[in-house]
Amino acid sequence: MSSETPIKEYKHPAGGWGSAKALASILVQEHVSLHGASVLMHQNKPDGFACVSCSWAKPADPHLFEFCENGAKATAWEITNKRVEAEFFETHTLTELESWSGFELESQGRLCAPLRWDRTTDRYVQTTWEHAFAEIAGELRALDPKEVVFYASGRASLETSYMYQLLARMYGCNNLPDSSNMCHESTSVGLLPAIGVPVGTVTLADFEQADCMLFFGHNTGTNAPRMLHQLQDARKRGVEIITFNPIRERGLVEFANPQAPLEMLKPGGTQISTQYHQLKVGGDAAAIAGLCKLLIEWDDAAQRDGAPRVLDADFIAEHTHGFDEFAEAMRELTWEEIEGHAQLSRAALEDAARVYARSKATMVLYGMGITQHRSGVHNVQMLTNLLLLRGNIGRPGAGICPIRGHSNVQGQRTVGITEKPELAPLDKLADLYGFEPPRDKGMSTVEACQGVLDGKVKGFIGLGGNFQVATPDHHVMDPAWRKLRLTVQIATKLNRSHLIHGEVAYLLPCLGRIEVDRQAGGEQAVSVEDSTACIHGSHGYVEPASEMLLSEPAIVAGIADALLPRNPRLDWQAWVGDYAKIRDAIEATYPDQFRDFNARFWQPGGFHRPIAACRREWKTPNGKANFIVPETLDEDADMPSTGPDVLRLMTTRGDSQFNTTVYGLDDRFRGVHGTREVLLMHRDDMARQGLEESDAVCITTVSQDGITRQLEGMRVHAFDIPRGCIMGYYPECNPLIPLSHHAKKSLVPAAKSIPVRLRKLAATVPAVGAEVEAEPA
Ligand SMILES: Nc1nc2c(c(=O)[nH]1)N[C@H]1C(S)=C(S)[C@@H](COP(=O)(O)OP(=O)(O)OC[C@H]3O[C@@H](n4cnc5c(=O)[nH]c(N)nc54)[C@H](O)[C@@H]3O)O[C@H]1N2
Ligand SMILES: Nc1nc2c(c(=O)[nH]1)N[C@H]1C(S)=C(S)[C@@H](COP(=O)(O)OP(=O)(O)OC[C@H]3O[C@@H](n4cnc5c(=O)[nH]c(N)nc54)[C@H](O)[C@@H]3O)O[C@H]1N2
Numbered sequence: 080m081s082s083e084t085p086i087k088e089y090k091h092p093a094g095g096w097g098s099a100k101a102l103a104s105i106l107v108q109e110h111v112s113l114h115g116a117s118v119l120m121h122q123n124k125p126d127g128f129a130c131v132s133c134s135w136a137k138p139a140d141p142h143l144f145e146f147c148e149n150g151a152k153a154t155a156w157e158i159t160n161k162r163v164e165a166e167f168f169e170t171h172t173l174t175e176l177e178s179w180s181g182f183e184l185e186s187q188g189r190l191c192a193p194l195r196w197d198r199t200t201d202r203y204v205q206t207t208w209e210h211a212f213a214e215i216a217g218e219l220r221a222l223d224p225k226e227v228v229f230y231a232s233g234r235a236s237l238e239t240s241y242m243y244q245l246l247a248r249m250y251g252c253n254n255l256p257d258s259s260n261m262c263h264e265s266t267s268v269g270l271l272p273a274i275g276v277p278v279g280t281v282t283l284a285d286f287e288q289a290d291c292m293l294f295f296g297h298n299t300g301t302n303a304p305r306m307l308h309q310l311q312d313a314r315k316r317g318v319e320i321i322t323f324n325p326i327r328e329r330g331l332v333e334f335a336n337p338q339a340p341l342e343m344l345k346p347g348g349t350q351i352s353t354q355y356h357q358l359k360v361g362g363d364a365a366a367i368a369g370l371c372k373l374l375i376e377w378d379d380a381a382q383r384d385g386a387p388r389v390l391d392a393d394f395i396a397e398h399t400h401g402f403d404e405f406a407e408a409m410r411e412l413t414w415e416e417i418e419g420h421a422q423l424s425r426a427a428l429e430d431a432a433r434v435y436a437r438s439k440a441t442m443v444l445y446g447m448g449i450t451q452h453r454s455g456v457h458n459v460q461m462l463t464n465l466l467l468l469r470g471n472i473g474r475p476g477a478g479i480c481p482i483r484g485h486s487n488v489q490g491q492r493t494v495g496i497t498e499k500p501e502l503a504p505l506d507k508l509a510d511l512y513g514f515e516p517p518r519d520k521g522m523s524t525v526e527a528c529q530g531v532l533d534g535k536v537k538g539f540i541g542l543g544g545n546f547q548v549a550t551p552d553h554h555v556m557d558p559a560w561r562k563l564r565l566t567v568q569i570a571t572k573l574n575r576s577h578l579i580h581g582e583v584a585y586l587l588p589c590l591g592r593i594e595v596d597r598q599a600g601g602e603q604a605v606s607v608e609d610s611t612a613c614i615h616g617s618h619g620y621v622e623p624a625s626e627m628l629l630s631e632p633a634i635v636a637g638i639a640d641a642l643l644p645r646n647p648r649l650d651w652q653a654w655v656g657d658y659a660k661i662r663d664a665i666e667a668t669y670p671d672q673f674r675d676f677n678a679r680f681w682q683p684g685g686f687h688r689p690i691a692a693c694r695r696e697w698k699t700p701n702g703k704a705n706f707i708v709p710e711t712l713d714e715d716a717d718m719p720s721t722g723p724d725v726l727r728l729m730t731t732r733g734d735s736q737f738n739t740t741v742y743g744l745d746d747r748f749r750g751v752h753g754t755r756e757v758l759l760m761h762r763d764d765m766a767r768q769g770l771e772e773s774d775a776v777c778i779t780t781v782s783q784d785g786i787t788r789q790l791e792g793m794r795v796h797a798f799d800i801p802r803g804c805i806m807g808y809y810p811e812c813n814p815l816i817p818l819s820h821h822a823k824k825s826l827v828p829a830a831k832s833i834p835v836r837l838r839k840l841a842a843t844v845p846a847v848g849a850e851v852e853a854e855p856a
């Protein structure tokens with residue numbers, strides 16, 4: 080590699096000194112005081128606050144510092160001393176701000192006062208909460224409720240989320256998409272018919288009893304770093320960890336605990352993965368099918384030879400349906416198909432299958448590499464098929480573990496934020512609050528975008544998030560967003576979605592979770608559900624960024640009170656005064672799931688919601704766990720014809736971002752420094768396409784709808800990634816994803832397998848801003 084390249088192999092374990100150094104620099108960058116930094120001691124503690132970053136489980140007996148570098152960055156980002164004051168908008172029009180990067184926008188700091196867009200000056204102007212609620216309610220009343228979308232990004236608490244879905248339904252619509260629609264919706268849709276629950280079945284206790292973990296498509300060191308503690312402990316007990324990922328992600332290769340000083344002094348860390356299979360992007364269904372085929376055929380042989388069975392025949396007979404058909408489909412697959420689609424050899428799959436076949440308790444863990452594909456739902460079901468073969472659901476140390484994203488994304492679905500009416504307790508809501516909830520299907524994220532394009536959506540309310548940036552097809556969508564009548568964004572920091580707005584536009588600033596939330600009944604706490612279905616309490620520690628902020632429950636209640644007729648059964652302001660009353664309402668709505676909610680939510684480690692599949696109770700229509708035969712192993716089966724020059728683009732997160740919030744330009748563990756405008760690809764693919772290191776290219780999506788989707792000026796770099804695959808960053812690459820390119824059934828945008836072509840641009844200017852940073856040895 081030339082000396083100008085921004086890509087440099089990261090040879091150190093994840094965690095370690097690099098982690099401590101990066102953390103110190105973000106605290107300085109955000110002007111966080113020493114008092115502020117001490118807040119970190121309460122992060123993810125049983126009596127503290129739930130991290131605003133990822134949703135990984137919070138143990139009952141936490142480490143002294145139960146946070147990771149990225150969680151600490153997210154805290155610093157929220158408790159920053161920087162503020163967006165009124166003068167900021169006096170000096171910048173929204174049109175001007177559109178040319179700013181997301182990083183520059185969010186770096187201005189916390190929003191401080193309710194704002195209304197002023198058409199004549201094209202600026203956000205400060206307003207009062209009363210005025211905001213009254214005008215928003217008036218606008219909503221003038222619209223047909225079916226034309227309004229109530230989006231939620233998965234951070235808002237259970238209390239806010241419950242109120243928000245009730246507001247939408249009492250107003251008259253089920254248009255309640257949330258970030259889950261871009262994330263683990265393939266999980267919820269895939270797991271229900273397979274095992275009868277939409278969520279994972281493992282808890283932290285299972286990590287201590289598993290002897291094998293199969294890891295698919297998750298960048299743990301970056302996106303759920305606290306889990307590395309559990310993985311490290313597991314490795315020390317000799318647990319086998321087998322990873323399937325196109326990229327060798329540092330955290331899954333080795334880890335040094337930055338909070339264990341002795342470990343940091345040693346040169347290496349703990350080896351995490353015992354086998355690492357770099358499969359082709361979109362090759363998971365084929366790889367898992369290969370594993371299933373091997374187990375089934377080894378079991379066939381064992382039966383012939385009278386040897387011990389490889390499959391758990393008793394479990395299959397008692398608990399499952401569809402085994403014969405599934406087994407036959409796997410036997411019929413050829414190794415040519417499997418090896419071709421997975422780009423893994425039979426020998427490699429045999430290595431993995433042998434470990435699985437020996438294991439007494441296996442856990443499958445996975446992330447976006449599985450769900451964000453056209454075949455995302457099938458991928459998830461192939462994982463359950465694999466587990467069912469050896470009875471690995473519903474016993475200690477075994478199970479399926481989707482690693483969720485946002486800190487309460489799973490919980491939002493649990494308390495009714497869903498566009499699918501059959502998943503919400505509508506009869507119960509009707510009964511409790513004396514209204515007739517809408518029964519028709521609402522819009523998911525992709526359907527809401529389509530509605531904006533078609534003119535069917537006229538109003539949009541965003542409870543957090545950065546919808547316009549996180550969703551696909553920016554060039555196509557942006558002009559359509561500006562035709563909306565009403566946009567309301569409830570947020571902590573400025574982002575691009577606040578600039579692409581409707582005719583009447585509000586930006587409403589709210590308290591963050593780490594801030595003290597004082598209401599009529601005193602300081603309030605909230606609750607969140609982690610990836611393992613455990614519910615935790617959380618209360619704030621720092622003074623609010625501004626006196627004018629309202630809490631999210633207060634904002635939802637403010638809109639509800641102004642919009643809805645008085646309801647003798649529901650006093651929104653009483654709920655705001657005392658959040659325990661909202662928890663009582665949640666318990667009344669879901670008595671089994673939230674029994675004794677107020678008494679239990681501070682329990683160390685959280686309380687575990689009852690998940691039927693954990694007890695081998697299958698809430699499927701046939702009362703069984705179901706094997707499900709995949710339609711195809713080919714990720715691109717129904718895509719436009721592709722040629723040899725077409726590459727499969729996966730868009731992922733780097734080490735210095737939380738979703739669309741970019742804290743910095745480095746992706747340390749992947750060795751990328753000072754730039755995100757890069758595409759990482761195999762050396763041979765570069766050579767075949769006549770590309771050299773750092774060449775600037777035009778990247779174009781292959782599609783047949785007549786729309787050109789391209790980005791110019793990204794630079795290509797040789798990287799350790801399978802042939803035919805290419806990696807770019809989210810959200811920079813989102814303009815390349817056609818809205819129609821999504822998972823079948825779950826409608827999750829297929830952000831991990833976009834067919835693209837590259838064209839070399841004439842070399843003019845050298846890459847700017849990119850540099851090689853030497854890591855301490
Ligand atoms: N610090 C930090 N933490 C976060 C977030 C963040 O942005 N920053 N985001 C949060 C959210 S909302 C979410 S959903 C999660 C996301 O966490 P991840 O699920 O880790 O998401 P990505 O960053 O998209 O990384 C996807 C991983 O899948 C791999 N991959 C890509 N395509 C394939 C494939 O076809 N097969 C396989 N087997 N692997 C593939 C990639 O190489 C990468 O390792 O993290 C959450 N936590
Ligand atoms: N290409 C591509 N696209 C993707 C993905 C991908 O891997 N590749 N991943 C998808 C996934 S998994 C997800 S989850 C979505 C994420 O989509 P979103 O959840 O919509 O986006 P975020 O970037 O998490 O939202 C960040 C904004 O939330 C606001 N915010 C932060 N804290 C709070 C708070 O406490 N309250 C309120 N009200 N607002 C707050 C801030 O204003 C901040 O700018 O993106 C999806 N898009």
Ligand SMILES: [Mo]
Pocket residue numbers: 258261262263483484485
């Ligand atoms: Mo997510």
